[in-house]
Amino acid sequence: MVHYQARLDATFAALSDVTRRGVLEQLGSSNASITDLAQRFHMTLTGMKKHVSILEQAGLVTTEKVGRVRTCKLGQRRLEEEAAWIERHRQLWSARFDALDELVEHLKRKEKADDQRKRR
Amino acid sequence: MVHYQARLDATFAALSDVTRRGVLEQLGSSNASITDLAQRFHMTLTGMKKHVSILEQAGLVTTEKVGRVRTCKLGQRRLEEEAAWIERHRQLWSARFDALDELVEHLKRKEKADDQRKRR
DNA sequence: CTTACTGTGAACCACATGGTTCACTATCAA
DNA sequence: TTGATAGTGAACCATGTGGTTCACAGTAAG
Numbered sequence: 001m002v003h004y005q006a007r008l009d010a011t012f013a014a015l016s017d018v019t020r021r022g023v024l025e026q027l028g029s030s031n032a033s034i035t036d037l038a039q040r041f042h043m044t045l046t047g048m049k050k051h052v053s054i055l056e057q058a059g060l061v062t063t064e065k066v067g068r069v070r071t072c073k074l075g076q077r078r079l080e081e082e083a084a085w086i087e088r089h090r091q092l093w094s095a096r097f098d099a100l101d102e103l104v105e106h107l108k109r110k111e112k113a114d115d116q117r118k119r120r
Numbered sequence: 121m122v123h124y125q126a127r128l129d130a131t132f133a134a135l136s137d138v139t140r141r142g143v144l145e146q147l148g149s150s151n152a153s154i155t156d157l158a159q160r161f162h163m164t165l166t167g168m169k170k171h172v173s174i175l176e177q178a179g180l181v182t183t184e185k186v187g188r189v190r191t192c193k194l195g196q197r198r199l200e201e202e203a204a205w206i207e208r209h210r211q212l213w214s215a216r217f218d219a220l221d222e223l224v225e226h227l228k229r230k231e232k233a234d235d236q237r238k239r240r
Numbered sequence: 241c242t243t244a245c246t247g248t249g250a251a252c253c254a255c256a257t258g259g260t261t262c263a264c265t266a267t268c269a270a
Numbered sequence: 271t272t273g274a275t276a277g278t279g280a281a282c283c284a285t286g287t288g289g290t291t292c293a294c295a296g297t298a299a300g
Contacts, residue, residue, distance in 0.1 A: 005138045016132035017258085018125045021205075028212035035276060045277060047259055054257095068267045068276045078213040083206045085141075086199045092148035093198040137288085155246060165247060167289055174287095188246045188297045 004081070007058075011082050014058040019043070020051050024060060024074070031073040124201070127178075131202050134178040139163070140171050144180060144194070151193040 014020055019041050026032060026040060038048035052072055055061035059077035063070050134140055139161050146152060146160060158168035172192055175181035179197035183190050 005141075008141065009136055009138060012132050012136035013257095016129055016136055018129060019258090021125075021128065024209060028209065033276075043258095044260065046261085046279085049277070049279095050258075065277080068265095070277065074213055078210050079206045080210075083203065083210060086203045086206065089144060089148065090198050090200075090203060092145075093194055133287095139288090153246080163288095164290065166249085166291085169248070170288075185247080188295095190247065 008081065008085060010058045011060065011077075011079070014054050014060060015082075017051070020055055023048075023051060023055060023072075027061060027072060027074050031071050033069045033071055035069070037072065128201065128205060130178045131180065131197075131199070134174050134180060135202075137171070140175055143171060143175060143192075147181060147192060147194050151191050153189045153191055155189070157192065 022041060023037055026037065032040075034045055034048055034052060037052070038045050041048065052061060052063060052070075056063055056075070060075050060079075061072055062075040063072045065071075142161060143157055146157065152160075154165055154168055154172060157172070158165050161168065163171075172181060172183065176183060176195070180195045180199075181192055182195045183192045185191075
């Protein structure tokens with residue numbers, strides 16, 4: 001369960017950078033080398049390597065080096081846990097807002113009733 | 121569209137801390153003051169205030185100060201965009217893995233056919 | 241009025257992040 | 271062999287982060 005939290009930390013942190021989200025998008029359409037990615041995102045090889053390492057650490061990307069080129073592709077983790085976390089909280093959110101809506105409706109009805117009583 | 125990326129940055133960054141996710145969980149069940157939250161998460165008021173500010177910045181929490189106590193509650197943003205982003209990428213992931221599965225199936229069938237041809 | 245409580249802001253600290261340059265290794269190709 | 275290419279690692283830098291302490295302001299309550 002400790003791992004679960006640490007993994008959420010790592011994944012959300014990995015996703016919190018626009019370049020890394022871009023890399024994931026790119027890898028979604030085709031695999032790429034470090035050089036490819038560095039060029040596409042106007043960055044040094046070293047810089048891109050760091051991003052890729054972070055994504056790899058989070059399990060979002062896997063890489064394989066053959067010859068001198070390291071090919072990056074989407075990893076095994078498909079963000080199930082993160083999606084589940086967000087979905088759970090969306091439901092919590094909704095539940096609370098729905099409750100609020102109901103309360104408002106209730107108050108409205110009550111107000112209307114009071115109003116009518118007053119008129120009599 | 122720039123705002124969209126910046127907002128994803130802010131939200132994912134906000135979610136990448138276990139304390140802040142905890143605060144969201146807490147606020148999911150009931151509103152709380154800074155003091156409440158600070159106690160629950162064993163932290164100074166100042167420290168908790170910072171977390172709350174970050175969540176507020178990301179639109180995940182709203183606060184209101186009445187008298188000397190600031191009450192924190194869940195914000196208006198319900199992580200729709202983040203859920204959508206993740207969902208889109210889960211689909212990309214799936215599509216690619218499905219393609220891989222198909223390829224594997226194709227190769228298996230081919231192998232089997234070759235195998236049978238060989239046996240004759 | 242005095243005291244206690246809730247929050248805020250500034251300053252500080254250690255450490256992480258996002259990026260660079262530079263020096264180096266390993267591989268491919270002529 | 272020579273040269274270009276792809277990546278790696280160490281060192282560095284500015285800035286951000288997660289936390290603290292301390293001093294202070296506003297509010298509540300005796």
